[in-house]
Amino acid sequence: MKTVNIEFTLNGAKTKVTVPANMTLVHLLRKELGLTGTKIGCDKGECGACAVLINGKSMNSCLVLAAQVDGKEVTTIEGLENEGKLHPIQEAFIEEGAIQCGYCTPGMVISAKFLLDRNPDPTDDEIKTGISGNLCRCTGYTKIVNAVRAAAQKLKNAGGGGETR
């Protein structure tokens, strides 16, 4: 099998790996790098459990070849915590009871982050559209939508509290 050398930023750290040319990003993350927070539910782009941010954009990592992230920035669920402090989206998921089996949760959080990065004040319909690529079978989505709404508020409060940007 032909291999490719790639270099990319993974959760803020420079990463150099040699990967088989046909390996998808999700398998690089899970099998080679041990980052199992990114899940597999279908391995063909239908469920969103493997969503990660590539240059800030939410993508199904099962549809991206590992070689394609050469020179790019990849953020997985493991990269959202900052020195032991949860990201406000993560906090909101816990507080709003938006987690059940938890298997879709990492992908949901990633999609929520992509949404709120672009649209800090989404309507409920925009939230629903923003997470519509992520299937959840446990929650009925109600509390996930609540959590994303609460997270938007938290981020706004944090942004407005003295810091100007």
Added chain:
Amino acid sequence: MEIGVKLYGEFKKYAPKDDDRISLDNGGTVAQALRSLGLNDRDLSYAMVLVNNIRVKFDRHLQDGDRMDIFQPIGGGAEKLYRYVGKPVPRIDARDKVTGRTKYSTDLSFPGMLWAKVKRSEYPHANILKLDVEKARKLPGVEAVLTADDIPGHNGFGIITPNWPVLCRDRVMYMGDAIALVAAVDEETAERACELIEVEYEELPVVTSPEEAMREDAPQLHEKGNIMHTMELRKGDVEKGLEEADVITEGEYSTQFMDHAFIEPPGGVGIYDEEEGILTIWCGSQYAFRDQLQIARAMNWDPRKIRVIGSPTGGAFGGKDEITVQIHLALLAYHTKKPVKLWWTREETLIVNSKRHPMKTKFKIGATKDGRFTAIDVDVTADTGPHDTIGAPILNLALESSPGPYQYPHSHFKGRSVYTNNAIGGEFRGFGAPQVVWGVEQEIAKLAGKLGIDPIEIRKRNALKLGDISSLGHTMQTSVGVTETLEAAENSDLWRNREKIIRELNKKHPGKLHGVGMASEWHAVGLGVGIPDFANIDLEIHPDGKIVLKTGAIEIGQGNITAYAQMLAEALEIDMERIEVAHGDTFKTPDSGSVTASRSVLVNGNAIIDGADKIKKRAILEAATILVEDPNNLVYEEGAVRSKSDAEKIVSIENIAEVCCRRNKPLQDVGANIMAISDKDFGDGLPHNYYTFITQVALVGVDLKTGQVDVLRAVSAPEMGKAINIHGVEGQCEGGVVMGQGYALYEDLKMEKGQVLTSNFTTYIIPTAVDAPDIETIIVEVPEKTGPYGAKGVGEAPTVPITPAIMNAVNNAAGIRINDLPITPEKVINALKAEKR
């Protein structure tokens, strides 16, 4: 007008500031007054109101100068204020799940780990004439290829009858049947090896439906014939009951195969430790201890040498109670002596795993002019596929569920579960109830229409009450909240204001018709008469203050582990943060039964209280020697034992635990519970003793051009005794509604001549966030005295009546009825055309 108000208990928070009066428009009702104070729907579903010292209903019109006393929920006396029980306590596993730290069995990997694949049947029914694995064995990187010859014990599994082959030897009976196993250095090599396995088949006629299977000339799939199981129950004389009726309604219904569509496909890792002789299997599961026995039976091993770790699991819904990968992992790990991983693809999951049985049902219900039911006659035929698994009890529960939570003097229920070469009919949240409630709740809606009675009113007139003899003939011995859930739904904003809501939506969306419908259900909790229904727990108090609870119950997402910690913290009167819960491991936790049948809060909760009581008693005895005090003068309070008369004499449980450890008698004990059973025994696990009751309401829009049905709003009013975790109950209801919506509108595992046509999420459609309605959950509590803190269970019911509620709403909108699920746009369009003619 001015109304005097006084609020009590937790409702005090709604009291007007600095005043004990409110202003209300003339002619206002009690409900309006309560809402103007800020009480929400849930508060209203509990509140008790006195006007001028007389208890009134909420539609009572008030008069100037009236005085209202508004009380908080009361169930059999003033409710104790709990610290954790009944609160939306965050899940104890949430932080690990939201950071990606939680390791599911499919996340595990070990050095030198092999990957496994299963060679599966290429025909739905065929004899295997020849099986040649030599080419596969020779492929570089392949470490093992196993066939039926390599199974040391019984070549079969199944919760009730173990006739589902581990690996088929002579014959395949559906597309999911396994023929051989491969373990190789990587996934791709294992896949290639599977392709190199040569199987010569002789195709056999395919039995594609129960009707076909029951024909005299049908190919016989099993020695006993094509009828797997039959069941019949009767009470009174159904013919006489129908004669006494003024109105009779009848209908025939059918339902489709449904997939659980949990997001984590079944998978795991197996390791054989040669030195210790121990096999360890990590796998998605609902009952590690039964997996252990099923592995042992196939391996011909001592179960005590098999460790199964089933927790946590990424969703199950009944679909991981039966064996999936466990035995295959055990065989491969034992043969290769290396760690082996087997993880089904989504396609494999949709084809191989058991499904919700399709059922064909017939109903006949009689009622008098004033809407009293006189009789019900039900006939059920289930498609159970080729292997038994747990199909028989599912048919039984379908019959038990089929009358709904109503009183009928006469009844007759008959059913049969039939073998075919379709997908396997198995356990699925609802356990036979969704299929029958789909029919009965439409029939009752039709009866209400014929009689001109409001659909909630007709159900209230026939609602079961505590102490009643049920439609099956057993006594309703535990809390019965049918009327309460109906009233809660009736008082919901969606139901009360439905006409206005529909009018406005119809105006806003020309080309669409809107409607509101409702349905109710009773859902059995627990396994039923004659089936071992128990839980064990271990409790340890550690000198460092930590409290460890061990339960065999598995966390499949339902939140039971958090509910257990809440109940234990409540029982021991300690901070919940001190509790650690170990779960779902046959070597580290005791057997607590399966997480199934909405049972695990009820039976484990009682075991936890039992264990906590023993710990408290022991703590008092130990404290007596530590404090040098008469044990009768000691009392356990807030995690410590203290003297009733001497405030100085107090010792915490962790300090007691420390003394106990020094004496080499650690402060630990076991808790146990066996579920109380019904006063009757109808055989085969019927009937049940505890029920969840639930009423659900749906608001739909029907697009007259495309036939598409959208669910816009839904209300769930479950009565589960007592809600241990508010977020948990709401979560079950919200997830249940959306799953039931999928069953109603989108989901259909299509089979053609035994082939699955919908083997991915592009063709097997489950609802997304955009499809899901706005959902309101109104928790109704009728505490059950034999349940922990009054709780029963709530896991399954919320996914059941919503499906016929959606159909009843479509009927309300467009006047049509569709009897076969799902309600597709094509069927809607055809029904609309027929309606016009």
